[in-house]
Amino acid sequence: DLAHSDSLAGSGEEDDVDATTAKSIYMVSDGTGWTAEHSVNVALGQFEHCLVDRGCAVNTHLFSGIDDVEQLVEIVKQAAKEGALLVYTLADPSMAEASKSACKLWSVPSIDVLGPITEAIASHLSVSPSGLPRGAPGRNSLTEEYFRRIEAIEFTIKQDDGALPDNLNKADIVLVGVSRTGKTPLSIYLAQMGYKVANVPIVMGIEVPRTLFQVGPGKIFGLTINPVVLQTIRKARAKSLGFHGEVKSNYSEMDYIREELEYVGKIFAQNPSWPVIEVTGKAIEETAAVVLRLYHDRKQKHCMPRISKRY
Amino acid sequence: DLAHSDSLAGSGEEDDVDATTAKSIYMVSDGTGWTAEHSVNVALGQFEHCLVDRGCAVNTHLFSGIDDVEQLVEIVKQAAKEGALLVYTLADPSMAEASKSACKLWSVPSIDVLGPITEAIASHLSVSPSGLPRGAPGRNSLTEEYFRRIEAIEFTIKQDDGALPDNLNKADIVLVGVSRTGKTPLSIYLAQMGYKVANVPIVMGIEVPRTLFQVGPGKIFGLTINPVVLQTIRKARAKSLGFHGEVKSNYSEMDYIREELEYVGKIFAQNPSWPVIEVTGKAIEETAAVVLRLYHDRKQKHCMPRISKRY
Ligand SMILES: Nc1ncnc2c1ncn2[C@@H]1O[C@H](COP(=O)(O)O)[C@@H](O)[C@H]1O
Ligand SMILES: Nc1ncnc2c1ncn2[C@@H]1O[C@H](COP(=O)(O)O)[C@@H](O)[C@H]1O
Ligand SMILES: [Mg+2]
């Protein structure tokens, strides 16, 4: 989340003045590498205080689909040259072992992200892990979950921004809020997790679709935000749209924003069964966590909110 | 990926016959819990052989936003009662320590997902971790990355399914393929990572938008798929649409599918600079990994394909 990726900008880090002082982290996976990358990302969250002012600088390098020892050793050698830390997820125990011993040989500090949790689960289940990486042949990728996820994504795209209000009752989750409270990215994030999401923008002077009040209980969530933060986001939005007339002229004026938030606040007050979530300062995945905690909570009678799944 | 979640179906696992034999995994985080859940998910991939035939069964329970010791101890006690494994990510070292000792006290097997990688990075950078969880106050969530990601998602939604062909040149990545090769979910997955993606469906008898041939080099990716698998997906699609006339009658006929794949194959052959990715048997995130590996590869002159970022 704190990442300033140069990957889109396309500037090679080699040309950069920082390159000499920045520390490298190599990430190696026999699969997609997303697990290693995600783990490094959240762990780097613990070093935000020194990353923001570039008191420390980090370059990460992701190597995915690494399934033979030769490639692996090549990467470890390169990591040694760069003085990098190596983070790996390798399902095949002989590959994990090879990584460990190559790192020892070339004095590369390393950490196994998959091994410890796999071992913990293995002894918990009293079952040996397969040792087969993600891409191993013979797997059936056309699972029920695959189809459900795709359906959820397609549904969510079609419902975006108040389109097809007649379909609101088909959604698992309905998000309600004024423009720029993050309804669209939040909808998409939840859709990826398999939930059909609809979002309904609240705009002063435009009537709320009546079908919203026919949606089943526990599905609707209101989003609210601090007006000053909302103004910042709307100004950025208006700028990126280049004033093409797509946005109202008073869209990012503070008086208008306050009035609009009051208007939506009244609607929320009239519908006390809709939980209202404060999104100020929250990343999309954080708001998603709050939504899903509440969504699953109403279905169960546990003392502590939890999200349960069966495998 | 192998998950059969009951969370949407809404059936409480308590009512289930499996509940007595299934092993529980508790996941606890002071943040969203997505890291713990993701780690458990990929690790469970190593037990697919016994999960598919329910030779072993697993129930997971996610507790997110756990930021005080009392809640934590409550969860550990509950885990002890259920004989669960506890997987945790707790940024505050005193919380992590409390988790560890409570687990020891109540004989709950446990594993710390965040601690080891944070320590490895700490000693690599010679910087102490902040110990502050994700939701700690004072963070600025309105980063450049936040805005870029939202812009990418909104762009991608608008371009979906060949809409706005005049905007193709504004995309970072353009996906080309016949219907049901997973262009939409793949586009959305990449959009979440900050890439503006457009996708162009190839349909026999409908001309390919000419703007596609004006897109810069290295941006276009062809998707291809095994015809038998495609037929399975299309049949499922036709079924879920309920034959509402939205799909052509020959849409999932094998002759038509073969002809269409031949047609797109010719287009790919005429454009040898477009990498063609076989999506058969691949999960969306796996195809995404291949696309991004190729996408970043053309920008650099390394012996081994890598994706580099700067923090
Ligand atoms: N469904 C799965 N089956 C087996 N192994 C998996 C599965 N998903 C992920 N893995 C393994 O988990 C690690 C992380 O995966 P990835 O995030 O794709 O790099 C890799 O070692 C993968 O091989
Ligand atoms: N940006 C961040 N800053 C600080 N800690 C973080 C950040 N992102 C994630 N974490 C921590 O990493 C762990 C996993 O996060 P989560 O996936 O939200 O459960 C939790 O302990 C979070 O508190
Ligand atoms: Mg948000």
Ligand SMILES: [Mg+2]
């Ligand atoms: Mg796919």
